[in-house]
Amino acid sequence: MKRFFTILLLVLSSIAVAQELEDKSLLTIDGTSYDAGTFMRVYLKNLDVVQDEEQKDIDNYLDLYIDYRLKLNQAYELGLDEKESYKKELKNYRQSLAQAYLTDTEVTDALVQEAYNRMTREVKASHILVKVGPGDAPQDTLRAWNKINSIKTELDKGGDFAQIARAQSEGPSAGNEGQLGWFSVFKMVYPFETAAFETPVGKHSKIFRTDYGYHIVKIYEDRKARGKVTVAHIMTMDSRDATEKTAEKRIKEVYKQLQETGKFEELAREFSDDMNSGPRGGKLDRFGTGGLNAPVFEDTAFGLEEKGQYSEPFETKFGWHIVKLIEKHPLGGFKELEATITDKIRKAPRARKITDSFNKNLREKYQVTRSDDVLAVLNQVITDSIMPNKWQYDLNHATVKKTVFEIKDKKYTYGDFYKFVMQRQKKDFTNYASKEEKIKKLYDDYIDSSIAAYYDENLEFENKDFAFIYNEYKEGLLLFDLLETKIWNKAKEDSLGQQAYYNEHKEKYQWKRRLDIIMTQNTTEEVAQEVKKLLEQGTDKTAIKEQFNVDGRTKVMISSGIVEETYNRLPDNFEVTIGVSSIYHDKKTGFYKVIVVNEILEPTQKTLDEARGAVINDYQQQLEKDWLDSLRNGRKIKLNKKTFKKVKKAIEKNA
Structure with a gap:
């Protein structure tokens, strides 16, 4: 929920802010200044997110912005930014956000386009x-x-x-x-x-x-590329130790019934030996070429042309099948698949091309190069024990404090590298042809990991876009904790407040007409007819299930309880009368439903316990309104009207 709440504040887009307004003070609250540049970015960035047209008015939005700042001030005053849970969550968010900046976008884009072209x-x-x-x-x-x-x-x-x-x-x-x-x-x-x-x-x-x-x-x-396909199938199979092979005979008998009745889903539930897909009418998850490791099955499925068309019986290594086409899914366009492909590439070894290019750019940015002189020292200091990952370095060695390379004002010493080697050798099980090859690889990896870590640690100073977005993450998480502390927790825990609110607004909490029912869902119409007769005879629901659900096959599912008459699992055209209903076919699920209405309960007043969830939600909204009304009490708020006038003109050009 925190992630969702925070992302509502963030739309990752580049906002053009007039340079002359960037650091101009727009307003002060209790002596603290807030610049015009940040206000403009927040307004323009959230313009498409805001649904209320009144809030898009810049004067109204200014009030919202001031309230936002007042809330954050209160959060800092309460010390919420010092909570360990907040710090931990902020750290996790930062790591996730930084990933978008720790990559070579040009190489990434090229790999994504290449992958899509091959995907076709x-x-x-x-x-x-x-x-x-x-x-x-x-x-x-x-x-x-x-x-x-x-x-x-x-x-x-x-x-x-x-x-x-x-x-x-x-x-x-x-x-x-x-x-x-x-x-x-x-x-x-x-x-x-x-x-x-x-x-x-x-x-x-x-x-x-x-x-x-x-x-x-x-x-x-x-x-x-054939894309993907969704099919259903009926499968018969012979167990390995079966003395009589009957799978082929059984599938051909099913095929004859299918030709006579056309009821594929019912036959799949009744006769398919695939215990996973059978209860679902034989439906399989969509797949593409190679997705099932069964070329004959795949070719047969893709060979069907019309929805609802089914194959003749055929054999695979798994058994005998009849396949019915549900839907074909052609390959989507580049824009549709771009995010999915990008995610796959980042998780695949080919992402090394992106990393290598990114590190190369950083080496040039920070002017860090591999030194043969350093390598010579390392080959002398590090012994052959590095090969079986048992090397130990001397804390007092003469080279420990000497500099290997520098990034701006930060020095990286031989001692730092030795510590890196000690950690890396614990989990490096790669075979190397020689000690020199292994040391060179470790040295290159140390440079790359060090410059990447430096860039990551200093992203707020190295990248202005990241600094702005990261700051909003911080503020968004802080605001979430504030609302949780001031409003949400209080609404959930203040039982006296809930009672008082309920007493004042009882008319809001009424039961609609309700039904005391027994609902049966049956795999075929024939089963539903038999179940209907048993229900009319007063047969117990447990006895009904025991009669039909045998040998691991579920033909009848039964549930009971009190539900509102608008309950979404009741048939759309359900006729509410006491007693056993007629048979309703649910086309969405394929089940045949028979429902017993034991009692019809007319609308009544809900008790507090029955309405607790809605009461807490409404009470929470009341608490938040009262809190917002009190935010400005005792605060000194001063607007720089000249700057605000310039901001309005600049926003009109960007909006």
């Missing part, structure tokens, strides 16, 4: 892998390179890719001639994906490397 396509490929790890010894890397290079030469001369893959590939797909099937973006590691999408159909790629080793990929087909 699917490729069918095979590959050959020669394994070699990032930290393997040079001789092992050379062996792997010689092997993959020999394979590439053979392929270039016209060698059969499938045969070579089966004979020489070291990957798990070798036994299947290297076949990978169809895939699109984000399904493979980034270098593999890039090679696949940049290789023409019918050709094989250049040699490329991933963390798994050296690869060559061949593209057999390239097609437009």
Whole structure:
């Protein structure tokens, strides 16, 4: 809730504020000055959020702004900014907010566009892998390179890719001639994906490397992405230890009933062996190519053209199926998918390109470069014990206080780097070919992490937009705590105040007409008819459930209680009469409902306990109004009218 409340105050947009008004004092409250620039940003930024047209009037908005400042002053006077919970939450918010500023937006945008372009396509490929790890010894890397290079030469001369893959590939797909099937973006590691999408159909790629080793990929087909699809299915299957295989026979019997009745959902609930989708009428979550790891099922689903169309029975590795098309979901446009793609990229290894570019820019900004002299010292000081992650540094070593590099006025010493190494080696299990390679990697990582941390720590001074937004986060969280302290908690805890408010406003709290009901939801009309008869005979609801819900299948769900006649689970055309109702088909859920009305309760006065939630809400609003009316008591508020006049003119140009 705090996040939602705060974000209402924040619309991340760039506001043009006239430079001459930036630091001009607009008003003072008890001697504290508030500048015109901040007021203009807040007004323009919240202009589209404010629903009340009166509040968009700048004179009215000024009153709101003054109230806002008065509330914050009271929060500081109460010491709410010193609460540990506030400090902790503010720290978390800052970390989240800073992420948008700790990146290279140009590289991010390029990766997002690239990913979307690839998302519009699917490729069918095979590959050959020669394994070699990032930290393997040079001789092992050379062996792997010689092997993959020999394979590439053979392929270039016209060698059969499938045969070579089966004979020489070291990957798990070798036994299947290297076949990978169809895939699109984000399904493979980034270098593999890039090679696949940049290789023409019918050709094989250049040699490329991933963390798994050296690869060559061949593209057999390239097609437009199929998007995603939502289907329902009926499945029959034989257990592994079944002495008689009946799945095929049963699915064909279901298929005949389907052709006769067209009641797919009812048949799925009754006969499907898929215990997850069966109770939902066979409906599956939407999926795309590769989403089910069942190519035959996927191809059949995507092959259906019209909504409601269903397939003939077919077999997969899971069993026998009939599939019905519910809806096809074509790939959305770039703007629609941009945020989702961006989030995926930030969580994927390809985000390293963004980080590398960002760090490069920071190194240039702060003029920090890697020094061969420093590396020479590090290679001398750090022993071979670093390789098994057991190195210990000497606190009194002569280099400890010497400077490795500087960022503005802050110095980073060898001792700082040694501490970094001590921490990193606890969780670094990468294989390195040599001590020198490992030290160089640690040194580069230390520079990058240090400059990124410095930039993060000083964002308020390095980036004006961040400073403004972060300050509003602080104030928004503080205001939330203030309202919680002054209004919300009091409204919930002041039982005498609640009673007094209820006594004065009883007419607001009335029950509508209510019904004492038993509601049954049945999977088929036939079941509903039988349940209706039993209810008319007075059969107990427990006995009804025991009769129909057997062998792990739920055919009847029963609930009971007192509800208002507008209860949303009652059928839209429900006829309110005492006794057992007729059968109502709920098209949204597919259930057939039979309802028993035991008693009709006419409108009555709610007790305080029955109306407690509404009373607290209304009492809270009354407390807030009284509090706002008292905010200006004893405060010295002075408006600089000349500056305000200039602010109005400047806002008219921006609005």
